[in-house]
Amino acid sequence: MARCFGVSHNVIAGIAFRNRALFSSKPRARNCRLHESKRAPRKDKTAMRDRKPETIIIPSHKYDLERLPFAKRLLELRPGECIWPINDGSPFLFCAAKTVGKYCQHHQSRAVAVHRIAKREK
Structure with missing residues (x-):
């Protein structure tokens, strides 16, 4: 059918999916799934949803x-200024030291050290 219209079979599948009422449904086999005892146990969705990220x-x-006297809010930062948050809120203030990348040299070294620690703990 796709060749007749000059499109890919994915286009036809998409049209059929969006317009299910126009196509007859195919009866499903009753025993198409594995028995419950052979399947891997399902994870509790509520437990996954309630879990807070580490x-x-x-x-x-x-x-x-x-650096606090020189700190800037996020909207005041310009390209080439460090984006490391130096306080813990209301409003968040960022380092704003001159840099080539995202962070100044001091904060770059701290970020790498924290990444190594987090990787080691996993």
Whole structure:
């Protein structure tokens, strides 16, 4: 059918999927699934939904306190300024030191160290 219209079979499948009422349904076999005892146990969806993601708390550093008078809010940052948050809210303030990448040299080294610790714990 797809060749007749000059389209791929995925186009035809998409049209059929969106317009199910126009196509007759195919009866399903009753025993098409594995027996419950042979299947892997299902994960409880509510337990997965209620689980909070693991967060890594990075403690403040003396450098962060020194940078606080020069800190900027997110909307005030310009390209080439460090985007490391140096306080814990209301409003969040960022380092704003001159840099080539995302973070200044000090915060880049701290990010790499935290990444190594998190990787080791897994």
